[in-house]
Amino acid sequence: MKIKKNLGKILSFLVLGILSLGWILPIAWAVFTSFKTETEIKTGGFAFLPKHWTAENYINILGNTDNAPIIRWFLNSMLIAGTVAVLTVLLVALTAFGYSRLKFKCRDTLFFTIMAISLFPSIINIIPLYQMVSWLDWVNTPMAMIVPGLGGVTNVFLVRQFMLGIPMEFDEAAKIDGASEFGVFLRIIFPMLKPVLTVVALFSFTGSWNDFLWPTIVFNDIEKLPLTAGLQLLQGAYGSFQIGPILAGACLAMIPTFVLYLFAQKYFLQSMALSSGVKG
Numbered sequence: 001m002k003i004k005k006n007l008g009k010i011l012s013f014l015v016l017g018i019l020s021l022g023w024i025l026p027i028a029w030a031v032f033t034s035f036k037t038e039t040e041i042k043t044g045g046f047a048f049l050p051k052h053w054t055a056e057n058y059i060n061i062l063g064n065t066d067n068a069p070i071i072r073w074f075l076n077s078m079l080i081a082g083t084v085a086v087l088t089v090l091l092v093a094l095t096a097f098g099y100s101r102l103k104f105k106c107r108d109t110l111f112f113t114i115m116a117i118s119l120f121p122s123i124i125n126i127i128p129l130y131q132m133v134s135w136l137d138w139v140n141t142p143m144a145m146i147v148p149g150l151g152g153v154t155n156v157f158l159v160r161q162f163m164l165g166i167p168m169e170f171d172e173a174a175k176i177d178g179a180s181e182f183g184v185f186l187r188i189i190f191p192m193l194k195p196v197l198t199v200v201a202l203f204s205f206t207g208s209w210n211d212f213l214w215p216t217i218v219f220n221d222i223e224k225l226p227l228t229a230g231l232q233l234l235q236g237a238y239g240s241f242q243i244g245p246i247l248a249g250a251c252l253a254m255i256p257t258f259v260l261y262l263f264a265q266k267y268f269l270q271s272m273a274l275s276s277g278v279k280g
Contacts (some may be wrong), residue, residue, distance in 0.1 A: 010149075015071050015152075018252050026213070027254070028048075029048065030247050030250060030251060031251050032048060032049055032050060033050075033244070034058070034244060034247040034251050035050050035053050035054060035055065035057070035241070035248050036050040036051075036052075036054070036244065036246040037050075037052065037054055037056065038242060038243070038244050039245070040052065040154060041243050041244055042243075043173065051274065056088075056244070056246035057244035057245045058248045058252075060245050060248075060251050061245045061248050065076075066261065067222070067233065068230070068233055068234055068249075069222070069223060069230075070227070070234075070249055071253065072223055073227040073229075073230035073231075074227050074252065075224050075227060076142070076224060076225065076226050077181060077208075077209055077226040077227040077228070077256075078256070079142060080142050080145050080146060080208055080226055081173065081204075081205045081208040081209040081256075082147075082205065083142070083146050084145070084146055084150065084204050084205065084207075084208040085201040085202075085204045085205040085208070086182055086201070087150055088149070088150055088152065088200060088201070088204040089157060089197050089200055089204070091143050091150055092155045092156050092196060092197075093154070093185075093190060093193060094185070095156050095157035096156050096160040096162075097163065097185045097189060099111045099156070099160050100160045100163040100164050101163065101168075101171060101184075101185075107151070111160070114153055114156075115153060115157060116156070116187075117153075118153035122139070126214075126217065128211075129148055130217060130218065133148070133218055138218070139218055139219075139220075139226050140218070140220065140221045142224075142226075143227070144219070145208065145211070145214065145215060145218065146216040148214070149204070149207070149211075152203075152204065152207075155161075155200045155203065155217065158196060158199070158200065158272050159193065159196055159197065159200060162193065162196040163193065163196075165190055166189065167239045169185050170184075170188050170189070170192075171188065171189075172223050174187065174188050188231070191226040198264050201264075202260055202261065202264045205256075205257070205260060206257050206260070209226075209227075209228065209253075209257055209259070210228055211226075211228065211229075212228050212229055214233075215228070216229045216232070217227035227229055227252075227253050228253060231246075231249050231250060231253060234249050244267070
Protein backbone atom coordinates (compact mmCIF):
# COMPACT_ATOMS: atom_id res chain seq x y z
CA MET A 1 0.00 0.00 0.00
CA LYS A 2 2.83 2.36 0.87
CA ILE A 3 4.55 1.68 -2.47
CA LYS A 4 1.32 2.32 -4.38
CA LYS A 5 0.76 5.54 -2.43
CA ASN A 6 4.28 6.80 -3.20
CA LEU A 7 3.92 5.79 -6.85
CA GLY A 8 0.68 7.77 -7.03
CA LYS A 9 2.40 10.84 -5.62
CA ILE A 10 5.27 10.52 -8.08
CA LEU A 11 2.88 10.21 -11.03
CA SER A 12 0.88 13.19 -9.77
CA PHE A 13 4.00 15.34 -9.51
CA LEU A 14 5.11 14.27 -12.99
CA VAL A 15 1.76 15.15 -14.55
CA LEU A 16 1.57 18.47 -12.70
CA GLY A 17 5.18 19.23 -13.63
CA ILE A 18 4.54 18.61 -17.32
CA LEU A 19 1.39 20.75 -17.26
CA SER A 20 3.26 23.51 -15.42
CA LEU A 21 6.02 23.51 -18.03
CA GLY A 22 3.39 23.83 -20.73
CA TRP A 23 2.23 27.08 -19.11
CA ILE A 24 5.56 28.46 -17.90
CA LEU A 25 7.86 27.85 -20.88
CA PRO A 26 6.02 30.06 -23.42
CA ILE A 27 5.83 32.91 -20.91
CA ALA A 28 9.48 32.55 -19.92
CA TRP A 29 10.51 32.43 -23.59
CA ALA A 30 8.53 35.62 -24.29
CA VAL A 31 10.13 37.43 -21.34
CA PHE A 32 13.70 36.42 -22.23
CA THR A 33 13.16 37.09 -25.94
CA SER A 34 11.95 40.61 -25.20
CA PHE A 35 15.48 41.35 -23.97
CA LYS A 36 17.09 40.23 -27.25
CA THR A 37 17.98 42.42 -30.18
CA GLU A 38 15.84 42.07 -33.29
CA THR A 39 18.78 40.54 -35.17
CA GLU A 40 19.31 37.87 -32.52
CA ILE A 41 15.58 37.04 -32.45
CA LYS A 42 15.56 36.38 -36.19
CA THR A 43 18.90 34.64 -36.54
CA GLY A 44 19.51 33.05 -33.16
CA GLY A 45 17.13 30.13 -33.54
CA PHE A 46 15.28 28.92 -30.46
CA ALA A 47 17.93 30.07 -27.98
CA PHE A 48 16.22 30.49 -24.63
CA LEU A 49 18.48 33.10 -23.01
CA PRO A 50 19.76 36.20 -24.81
CA LYS A 51 23.40 36.27 -25.80
CA HIS A 52 23.46 40.03 -25.34
CA TRP A 53 20.91 41.45 -22.92
CA THR A 54 19.33 44.72 -23.99
CA ALA A 55 16.38 46.88 -22.93
CA GLU A 56 16.11 48.44 -26.38
CA ASN A 57 12.65 46.99 -27.06
CA TYR A 58 11.25 48.43 -23.82
CA ILE A 59 12.87 51.81 -24.44
CA ASN A 60 11.36 51.94 -27.91
CA ILE A 61 7.78 51.18 -26.90
CA LEU A 62 7.84 53.32 -23.74
CA GLY A 63 9.17 56.25 -25.73
CA ASN A 64 6.56 55.93 -28.49
CA THR A 65 3.82 58.46 -27.69
CA ASP A 66 2.53 58.94 -31.24
CA ASN A 67 0.94 55.80 -32.72
CA ALA A 68 1.35 53.45 -29.73
CA PRO A 69 1.16 55.38 -26.41
CA ILE A 70 1.60 52.31 -24.20
CA ILE A 71 1.97 54.29 -20.95
CA ARG A 72 -1.37 55.95 -21.62
CA TRP A 73 -2.94 52.56 -22.35
CA PHE A 74 -1.46 51.18 -19.14
CA LEU A 75 -3.01 54.00 -17.06
CA ASN A 76 -6.36 53.55 -18.83
CA SER A 77 -6.36 49.84 -17.96
CA MET A 78 -5.41 50.52 -14.34
CA LEU A 79 -8.31 52.99 -13.99
CA ILE A 80 -10.85 50.67 -15.60
CA ALA A 81 -9.74 47.40 -14.00
CA GLY A 82 -9.23 48.96 -10.56
CA THR A 83 -12.67 50.58 -10.59
CA VAL A 84 -14.31 47.35 -11.77
CA ALA A 85 -12.60 45.38 -8.98
CA VAL A 86 -13.67 47.77 -6.19
CA LEU A 87 -17.27 48.20 -7.36
CA THR A 88 -17.66 44.48 -8.06
CA VAL A 89 -16.61 43.61 -4.50
CA LEU A 90 -19.22 45.97 -3.04
CA LEU A 91 -22.06 44.96 -5.37
CA VAL A 92 -21.34 41.23 -5.21
CA ALA A 93 -21.14 41.26 -1.40
CA LEU A 94 -24.50 43.04 -1.10
CA THR A 95 -26.16 40.83 -3.72
CA ALA A 96 -24.86 37.61 -2.18
CA PHE A 97 -26.04 38.81 1.26
CA GLY A 98 -29.54 39.23 -0.12
CA TYR A 99 -29.60 35.81 -1.75
CA SER A 100 -28.17 34.01 1.28
CA ARG A 101 -29.44 35.81 4.40
CA LEU A 102 -32.60 37.72 3.49
CA LYS A 103 -35.91 35.93 3.12
CA PHE A 104 -38.25 37.03 0.34
CA LYS A 105 -40.64 35.33 -2.05
CA CYS A 106 -39.09 33.32 -4.91
CA ARG A 107 -35.58 34.13 -3.70
CA ASP A 108 -33.99 30.84 -4.73
CA THR A 109 -36.03 30.64 -7.95
CA LEU A 110 -34.81 34.08 -8.99
CA PHE A 111 -31.22 33.24 -8.13
CA PHE A 112 -31.13 29.99 -10.08
CA THR A 113 -32.94 31.62 -13.01
CA ILE A 114 -30.19 34.24 -13.21
CA MET A 115 -27.60 31.49 -12.94
CA ALA A 116 -29.25 29.63 -15.83
CA ILE A 117 -29.34 32.76 -18.00
CA SER A 118 -25.63 33.32 -17.34
CA LEU A 119 -24.89 29.98 -19.04
CA PHE A 120 -25.64 31.48 -22.45
CA PRO A 121 -22.51 32.56 -24.39
CA SER A 122 -21.66 36.17 -23.61
CA ILE A 123 -21.01 36.85 -27.30
CA ILE A 124 -24.76 36.96 -27.96
CA ASN A 125 -24.98 40.09 -25.78
CA ILE A 126 -22.46 42.07 -27.82
CA ILE A 127 -24.91 43.82 -30.17
CA PRO A 128 -27.63 44.75 -27.62
CA LEU A 129 -24.96 45.75 -25.10
CA TYR A 130 -23.31 48.04 -27.64
CA GLN A 131 -26.69 49.59 -28.47
CA MET A 132 -27.27 50.34 -24.79
CA VAL A 133 -23.80 51.83 -24.40
CA SER A 134 -24.35 53.94 -27.50
CA TRP A 135 -27.74 55.21 -26.25
CA LEU A 136 -26.10 56.24 -22.98
CA ASP A 137 -23.35 58.03 -24.91
CA TRP A 138 -20.65 55.95 -23.24
CA VAL A 139 -18.73 55.01 -26.39
CA ASN A 140 -15.05 55.97 -25.99
CA THR A 141 -15.46 56.40 -22.23
CA PRO A 142 -14.36 54.18 -19.34
CA MET A 143 -18.02 53.70 -18.37
CA ALA A 144 -18.46 51.48 -21.44
CA MET A 145 -16.21 48.90 -19.79
CA ILE A 146 -16.80 49.56 -16.09
CA VAL A 147 -20.60 49.19 -15.91
CA PRO A 148 -20.98 46.03 -18.08
CA GLY A 149 -18.10 44.49 -16.14
CA LEU A 150 -20.04 44.61 -12.87
CA GLY A 151 -22.62 41.98 -13.80
CA GLY A 152 -20.66 38.81 -13.11
CA VAL A 153 -23.08 36.17 -11.81
CA THR A 154 -20.26 33.70 -11.12
CA ASN A 155 -18.84 36.00 -8.44
CA VAL A 156 -22.26 36.27 -6.79
CA PHE A 157 -22.51 32.47 -6.73
CA LEU A 158 -19.03 32.13 -5.22
CA VAL A 159 -19.68 34.64 -2.43
CA ARG A 160 -23.18 33.29 -1.76
CA GLN A 161 -21.83 29.77 -1.30
CA PHE A 162 -19.14 31.09 1.01
CA MET A 163 -21.70 33.09 2.97
CA LEU A 164 -23.96 30.07 3.44
CA GLY A 165 -21.17 28.55 5.50
CA ILE A 166 -21.34 31.37 8.06
CA PRO A 167 -23.67 30.34 10.92
CA MET A 168 -26.92 32.30 11.23
CA GLU A 169 -26.25 32.63 14.96
CA PHE A 170 -24.00 35.59 14.19
CA ASP A 171 -26.93 37.42 12.57
CA GLU A 172 -29.32 36.58 15.39
CA ALA A 173 -26.89 37.75 18.09
CA ALA A 174 -26.34 41.05 16.26
CA LYS A 175 -30.09 41.61 15.85
CA ILE A 176 -30.63 40.98 19.56
CA ASP A 177 -28.15 43.79 20.19
CA GLY A 178 -30.25 46.06 17.97
CA ALA A 179 -28.43 45.84 14.64
CA SER A 180 -30.37 46.31 11.42
CA GLU A 181 -30.03 44.03 8.42
CA PHE A 182 -27.51 46.41 6.88
CA GLY A 183 -25.70 46.65 10.20
CA VAL A 184 -25.41 42.86 10.32
CA PHE A 185 -23.97 42.88 6.82
CA LEU A 186 -21.53 45.74 7.41
CA ARG A 187 -20.28 44.85 10.89
CA ILE A 188 -20.58 41.06 11.06
CA ILE A 189 -20.72 39.43 7.64
CA PHE A 190 -18.59 41.73 5.48
CA PRO A 191 -15.39 41.38 7.60
CA MET A 192 -15.71 37.58 7.42
CA LEU A 193 -15.76 37.70 3.62
CA LYS A 194 -12.21 39.01 3.25
CA PRO A 195 -10.73 35.82 1.71
CA VAL A 196 -13.46 35.25 -0.87
CA LEU A 197 -13.83 38.97 -1.70
CA THR A 198 -10.10 39.16 -2.31
CA VAL A 199 -10.53 36.35 -4.84
CA VAL A 200 -13.48 38.19 -6.42
CA ALA A 201 -11.41 41.36 -6.68
CA LEU A 202 -8.56 39.42 -8.27
CA PHE A 203 -10.85 37.70 -10.78
CA SER A 204 -12.63 40.97 -11.61
CA PHE A 205 -9.40 42.90 -12.07
CA THR A 206 -7.87 40.16 -14.21
CA GLY A 207 -11.00 39.73 -16.31
CA SER A 208 -11.26 43.46 -17.00
CA TRP A 209 -7.52 43.82 -17.59
CA ASN A 210 -7.37 40.93 -20.08
CA ASP A 211 -10.59 41.77 -21.94
CA PHE A 212 -9.81 42.22 -25.62
CA LEU A 213 -12.95 41.92 -27.76
CA TRP A 214 -15.24 44.38 -25.98
CA PRO A 215 -12.80 47.34 -25.77
CA THR A 216 -11.96 46.98 -29.47
CA ILE A 217 -15.68 47.50 -30.13
CA VAL A 218 -16.46 50.41 -27.82
CA PHE A 219 -13.20 52.35 -28.27
CA ASN A 220 -12.04 53.92 -31.53
CA ASP A 221 -9.84 56.63 -30.03
CA ILE A 222 -6.23 55.43 -29.71
CA GLU A 223 -5.59 57.58 -26.64
CA LYS A 224 -8.48 56.01 -24.73
CA LEU A 225 -7.75 52.34 -25.44
CA PRO A 226 -6.91 49.97 -22.58
CA LEU A 227 -3.60 48.13 -22.78
CA THR A 228 -4.71 44.73 -24.07
CA ALA A 229 -6.71 46.27 -26.91
CA GLY A 230 -3.88 48.65 -27.68
CA LEU A 231 -1.34 45.86 -28.02
CA GLN A 232 -2.81 44.89 -31.39
CA LEU A 233 -1.71 48.30 -32.69
CA LEU A 234 1.92 47.52 -31.90
CA GLN A 235 2.02 45.24 -34.92
CA GLY A 236 0.93 48.14 -37.11
CA ALA A 237 3.28 50.57 -35.39
CA TYR A 238 6.39 48.40 -35.64
CA GLY A 239 5.49 46.06 -38.47
CA SER A 240 4.70 42.37 -38.29
CA PHE A 241 8.39 41.45 -38.60
CA GLN A 242 9.51 43.31 -35.44
CA ILE A 243 8.91 40.74 -32.73
CA GLY A 244 10.90 42.36 -29.90
CA PRO A 245 8.71 45.43 -29.27
CA ILE A 246 5.53 43.36 -29.48
CA LEU A 247 6.85 40.88 -26.90
CA ALA A 248 8.01 43.75 -24.69
CA GLY A 249 4.50 45.21 -24.72
CA ALA A 250 2.99 41.82 -23.91
CA CYS A 251 5.38 41.40 -20.97
CA LEU A 252 4.44 44.82 -19.59
CA ALA A 253 0.79 43.81 -19.78
CA MET A 254 1.46 40.75 -17.59
CA ILE A 255 3.05 42.67 -14.70
CA PRO A 256 -0.05 43.95 -12.79
CA THR A 257 -1.91 40.63 -12.74
CA PHE A 258 1.27 38.76 -11.77
CA VAL A 259 1.95 41.15 -8.87
CA LEU A 260 -1.68 40.97 -7.73
CA TYR A 261 -1.59 37.19 -7.66
CA LEU A 262 1.60 37.19 -5.57
CA PHE A 263 -0.11 39.31 -2.92
CA ALA A 264 -3.50 37.57 -3.10
CA GLN A 265 -2.54 33.91 -3.45
CA LYS A 266 -2.85 33.16 0.28
CA TYR A 267 -6.41 34.53 0.28
CA PHE A 268 -7.17 32.55 -2.88
CA LEU A 269 -6.06 29.30 -1.26
CA GLN A 270 -7.83 30.18 1.99
CA SER A 271 -11.06 30.88 0.14
CA MET A 272 -10.91 27.60 -1.74
CA ALA A 273 -10.23 25.69 1.50
CA LEU A 274 -13.07 27.35 3.40
CA SER A 275 -15.62 27.12 0.60
CA SER A 276 -14.91 23.48 -0.26
CA GLY A 277 -17.15 22.25 2.49
CA VAL A 278 -19.92 24.85 2.62
CA LYS A 279 -23.49 23.82 2.15
CA GLY A 280 -25.15 24.78 -1.13
